[in-house]
Amino acid sequence: MDFLARLEHSGFSVWVRESGSLFAFPGILLMHTYGMAVLVGIIAAVDLRILGFAPALPLKPIARLFPLLWAAFWVNAVTGTILLIADATTKLTNPDFFIKLGFIALAVVNQRRIERRVFGDPQLDDRAFPPGAKRLAVVSMVCWLGAITAGRLLAYVGPVAGLK
Amino acid sequence: MAEFFENSAHLHILLNHVPTVGFGMGLGLFLIALLKRSESLQRTCLVIFFLVANVAIATYTTGNAGETVIAARNVTVGVTEGSPIITSAGGLFSWDAGRQLKIGDAVYRIERYASADEATLDRPYAGPTDPSASARLLAPFPVSSSAIRRHEDAAFVAFVLMEVTGFFAWLALWQWRALSRLATWNLVVVSLLSLATFGLMARAATLGGDIHHEEVAYQADASVDGTANEGTGLARTIGGFVNGASGQTWVWATCETLHFVGLCLLFTVVLLVDLRMLGFMKGISFAALFQLLPIGMLGFGLNLITGMMFFIAVPGQYVHNVTFFWKIVFVVLGGFNVLYFMLDDEPWRVGAGDEAPFGAKLAAGSAIFIWVAVLFCGHMLPFIGNAF
Numbered sequence: 004m005d006f007l008a009r010l011e012h013s014g015f016s017v018w019v020r021e022s023g024s025l026f027a028f029p030g031i032l033l034m035h036t037y038g039m040a041v042l043v044g045i046i047a048a049v050d051l052r053i054l055g056f057a058p059a060l061p062l063k064p065i066a067r068l069f070p071l072l073w074a075a076f077w078v079n080a081v082t083g084t085i086l087l088i089a090d091a092t093t094k095l096t097n098p099d100f101f102i103k104l105g106f107i108a109l110a111v112v113n114q115r116r117i118e119r120r121v122f123g124d125p126q127l128d129d130r131a132f133p134p135g136a137k138r139l140a141v142v143s144m145v146c147w148l149g150a151i152t153a154g155r156l157l158a159y160v161g162p163v164a165g166l167k
Numbered sequence: 168m169a170e171f172f173e174n175s176a177h178l179h180i181l182l183n184h185v186p187t188v189g190f191g192m193g194l195g196l197f198l199i200a201l202l203k204r205s206e207s208l209q210r211t212c213l214v215i216f217f218l219v220a221n222v223a224i225a226t227y228t229t230g231n232a233g234e235t236v237i238a239a240r241n242v243t244v245g246v247t248e249g250s251p252i253i254t255s256a257g258g259l260f261s262w263d264a265g266r267q268l269k270i271g272d273a274v275y276r277i278e279r280y281a282s283a284d285e286a287t288l289d290r291p292y293a294g295p296t297d298p299s300a301s302a303r304l305l306a307p308f309p310v311s312s313s314a315i316r317r318h319e320d321a322a323f324v325a326f327v328l329m330e331v332t333g334f335f336a337w338l339a340l341w342q343w344r345a346l347s348r349l350a351t352w353n354l355v356v357v358s359l360l361s362l363a364t365f366g367l368m369a370r371a372a373t374l375g376g377d378i379h380h381e382e383v384a385y386q387a388d389a390s391v392d393g394t395a396n397e398g399t400g401l402a403r404t405i406g407g408f409v410n411g412a413s414g415q416t417w418v419w420a421t422c423e424t425l426h427f428v429g430l431c432l433l434f435t436v437v438l439l440v441d442l443r444m445l446g447f448m449k450g451i452s453f454a455a456l457f458q459l460l461p462i463g464m465l466g467f468g469l470n471l472i473t474g475m476m477f478f479i480a481v482p483g484q485y486v487h488n489v490t491f492f493w494k495i496v497f498v499v500l501g502g503f504n505v506l507y508f509m510l511d512d513e514p515w516r517v518g519a520g521d522e523a524p525f526g527a528k529l530a531a532g533s534a535i536f537i538w539v540a541v542l543f544c545g546h547m548l549p550f551i552g553n554a555f
Binding site for chain 1: 432449450519539542
């Protein structure tokens with residue numbers, strides 16, 4: 004607990020929380036939102052395609068966007084960590100935060116599987132998806148929906164610091 | 168200039184003709200097109216319906232700004248010498264110079280508009296020293312606030328139906344491209360919806376005219392009491408449900424969560440279509456990308472619904488908010504932008520492996536700019552503007 008309080012009272016955390024600068028809390032949260040839009044936006048395209056939407060859309064070229072997808076993921080890992088230490092005593096004692104992290108961990112493992120199993124097929128787009136592809140897509144959508152929901156609810160359930 | 172952005176009331180007077188006159192002309196042409204079985208004229212009318220529904224978003228949201236300028240309101244003033252400070256104005260008010268403020272029996276004229284919650288009176292104020300003293304901001308001319316409520320409710324219902332019409336008109340245009348013909352069932356749906364929308368919108372317009380067009384009909388009940396009928400009516404009831412008037416926060420939180428889900432779906436299409444046009448993923452043809460568009464429209468629809476929920480819940484925190492003003496500007500521009508991809512033949516010639524033409528790149532680049540800006544404005548509502 005003492006460690007969390009020290010994190011939260013560090014000069015950097017105080018700047019993020021209380022400086023009032025648009026580059027502090029508002030700007031970091033904005034980057035977190037852009038990161039989410041890019042990350043979940045691209046993933047949703049792949050998931051929906053596997054589930055049968057836009058059947059004419061070839062999947063293989065979409066792999067070109069994976070570096071962008073993972074860049075967005077790391078932007079969110081960094082901005083998320085900053086937002087976390089600025090509010091450590093509240094977030095790290097909120098069960099909802101761990102539910103969010105659980106969903107993200109599962110989603111990341113699942114995404115690596117999609118990249119390996121579905122995109123690893125050299126004949127992707129020329130034959131049916133490997134067995135289990137649809138299940139991976141459903142798990143992916145459920146996990147990201149869960150992560151977004153749990154993330155938004157951090158402002159409402161459990162200990163809430165007033166930062167939204 | 169700053170006041171123009173803080174006060175979108177005059178924009179409402181300009182934009183309110185689009186959903187009535189614009190939609191009416193579209194409907195007239197549509198009926199002719201159905202009789203003549205002219206598919207190209209039908210398509211033109213579908214474009215008109217979509218565009219009018221798009222602009223109607225701005226018409227509806229500026230309406231609440233209009234209300235704050237003409238409606239009389241009870242305000243609470245904390246008074247120091249000469250200059251009263253408003254501490255509560257029920258969220259909606261206009262504190263412009265020339266307006267009158269009634270405190271007790273004395274009427275003061277507001278001499279100078281200082282800021283969103285401060286103003287100077289034309290003579291030294293010597294009223295009650297109680298900081299919660301009640302005063303009433305007087306309307307510049309007699310206005311019936313129950314007439315405003317009736318107009319708002321009629322406009323709300325008409326607006327909802329118009330957006331549904333716009334959605335089906337867009338879907339029909341999409342089907343025309345994807346299936347290379349207009350789907351008959353959807354033309355029937357659009358016909359019925361557009362007739363109903365026109366009737367409801369005409370009613371909303373008439374009730375809007377009743378608010379203070381004295382040459383039309385001056386209502387006998389034109390009271391200047393800003394509290395008449397407060398909090399009743401459909402839009403206000405739904406708004407109260409969303410903003411947690413009876414203590415519940417789950418509706419607002421649910422709408423926020425869905426708003427995030429919707430923006431991800433919208434970005435699915437923005438990223439894939441526009442990055443492809445700009446030169447990434449050249450193995451995808453435009454025809455294949457086109458199948459994705461309804462997913463973006465679904466995300467947009469989800470966000471229009473949840474966004475309007477926020478708006479009708481607390482209109483006062485948006486109507487004088489410069490960030491909200493720009494958000495709506497960019498949303499309307501986004502509607503115009505998507506029409507390029509719906510209608511122009513140019514992107515359709517982009518097959519797998521082809522370089523997109525300059526026009527498509529321009530449209531794709533501006534689409535990314537527009538939606539990044541919409542997200543920026545939405546996110547900054549509480550930080551740059553005065554929301555929340």
